[in-house]
Amino acid sequence: MDFNKINDTLTVSSQITPDEVTRLAEKGYKTLINNRPDMEVEPGLSSDVMEEAAKAAGLSYLYLPVMPGQFTPDLIADMAQALADLDGPVYAYCRSGTRSCTTWALAQIGILSADEIVEQAAGAGYDLSAMVDFLRG
Structure with missing residues (x-):
């Protein structure tokens, strides 16, 4: 299990x-978000x-499936x-x-600057630098 803290x-x-x-739950997470579609x-x-x-572990749960490349407004x-x-804290996976x-x-x-978003993602091992112009609007 990876812990890539954003x-x-x-x-x-x-x-x-x-x-x-x-x-x-033992590590203190309160919510689990599943971003992986069931079809995968x-x-x-x-x-x-x-x-x-x-639920058995006492966590809130949310299923928000993300189809590859399909980041809809909803x-x-x-x-x-x-x-x-x-x-x-929340733990999300795909x-x-x-x-x-x-x-x-x-x-x-609109909440964080594009640079903050990219920096926090990089700290967890994710390179979002190609998105920086989009994140700036």
Whole structure:
């Protein structure tokens, strides 16, 4: 299990398993966001299975699937709302963590500067420098 800490509010990673969810609760995470579409995973990693594991561990759970390259306005708004409303810290995952990080970055437009977004992502191992002009608007 990877812990790619973006900031004190959000950590992202690659796919996790139901058995690892308890470890997240033990480390103090309060919310689990699943950004991986069910069509990409085996049944044992489906959103229903992960939600059950999260609830059993005492975590809030949100399924916000991100199809590769499809960062819709609704998805970005839902991520922004989740980060504002749900208890943190938050742990989000997808196949590699990149979609979770990118969705967070797009949800931060107007909240953080483009340079802050890129810097925080880089600190977690994600290079969003190609997005800096878009993040600036």
